[in-house]
Amino acid sequence: MVKVVICGAAGGIGQPLSLLLKQSDLISHLALFDVVNAPGVAADLSHINTRSKVTGHGKEAMSEALKDAHTVVIPAGVPRKPGMSRDDLFKINAGIIRDLAEGVANNCPNAFVLVISNPVNSTVPIVCEVLKKHGVFNPKKVFGISTLDVVRSSRFVSEVNPAVDPSTRVTVVGGHSGVTIVPLLSQIPGGFVDGLSEEKLGELTHRIQYGGDEVVKAKDGAGSATLSMAYAGARFTLKLLEATVAGKSGLVESSYVNLDADVEHTAEFKSKTGLDYFAQDVEFGTEGVSKIIPLPEVSAYEKKLLEAAIPELKINIAKGASFITDSA
Template sequence: MHLVVICGAAGGIGQPLSLLLKQSDLISHLALFDVVNAPGVAADLSHINTKSKVTGHGKEQMDEALKGAHTVVIPAGVPRKPGMTRDDLFKINAGIVRDLAEGVARNCPNAFVLVISNPVNSTVPIVCQVLKKHDVFNPSKVFGISTLDVVRASRFVSEISPAIDPSTRITVIGGHSGVTIVPLLSQLPNSFADSLSRDQLDALTHRIQYGGDEVVKAKDGAGSATLSMAYAGARFTLSLLQATVTGKTGLIESAYVHLDADKKNTAAFREKTGLEYFALDVEFGKNGVGRILELPRVSIYEQALLDVAIPELKTNIAKGASFITVSA
């Protein structure tokens, strides 16, 4: 049985993510956990005529939902509300992610943990620190899903150059917020990046980095990027399941990971930057991270982006790790 648990399943990301995953034959049991409305969402999804069983678990049933899970996907958290500072948002979501990580450590310490909850640059270190505290940390099994940055990059590039199919996967490295998002447009064929003026390149890079703001503005304060994030989260989850359940090889996604997951291919980069976590292309294997692809040669423009991203990432990572230290 391959039990997949969605923590935060009744939310704006959780519901469409659950719908997308319900369609997969790789999942035999889909367990939906949330502090409110999870049983209702589960009842609705359970009527869909695919193979997986769906169960709903409320506020006091986290352990029941997580018990023996193969994969745990975490979109749980609150969106930023009027009057709420980013620090307020961090404290709330960090506490939610910490408690879920504690549940994983107790009930499914060998599970693959896929983190969507923002800020990913900090919440992934929180999960890792909790698992370390319980002596069940495996760097090959914890992922920050940064796939939405890749999805956006692919779409936005195809709008500029119709010759590039929107399904073309573009490598995006760094982190999963603002300036930490570094799209490697120089890797595209036919010198795509060279065909752009500096202003065009700046505009495209900014749009990829701050695509979430575009959605928030369009929704006029009524929400953030939920549907596109659910799509990206499902894509990532299903790729991981194909590798870990069926043994399919050659599946690559960008992921924000602890670099100890592949010390051989990341040792030089880690020594150069001093980073523990970074988003790079990851090839999935039976045990999660099969290998982390080495950072390709970047352009002068992209190196300048990295020079800005790395200090910001260090701050984000330290903030996540210190949250566990302070709250322990």
């Protein structure tokens, strides 16, 4: 039995994410939880003729939804609105994430926890601190899904140079907001950056870092990046399931993780930067994180991006961790 729970399943990300995951034969039970409309979404999806059964769980049934879960995906929370930064979301979403993490600790402490809810730089530390408080924290099993930054990078790079296949995976490190998003464009095969002027490189980097704002503006108050985020969330979830359920090896995806998940490959970086969390390429294994792939040799331009990202990440991480530790 492979039970996957989506917390926030009736929302703008949750519904398309649920639809995408319903198509997977790796999932035998898809449990949808939300404070409103989850049973209706579940009834709709349950008519699709794929392997998994679908159940819907309302506001009072969080424990029932989470019980014995293999993987918990969390897109719950309010979306960004025009003029709202990811940081503005913090006070609203932090309490939601805390309560869901409590539910995980009490009902499925061994589950893989995949966090989509913004601001990811802060919500992942919230989840980890709650799990620590309950004595069930395993850094190999908690992930911040920063895959949308990779998806955007691949697409935007192919628009700049159509010779680059849009399926080419671009390594993106750092975090999941603004200047903390550091696309390592120098690592794209074929010398992609060699053909770019400094101005074009800056424009492309900025577009990747603030792609979410592009969508928020285009939707004009009607929402944020829901469909592309659902696609990225499904891509990450399915890749993790391929490793943890099907035992497939060599699968790599960028993820915002606690660096204690692989001390061997991150101790020097952690000591040098003072960071406890960072988005890097992660190789999946049956236990979650198999290896955090060390940073490659980056360009001078990317070094400057990292220098700008690190102080911001420290602030974001401290804000998330202190939300739990200060209220203990």
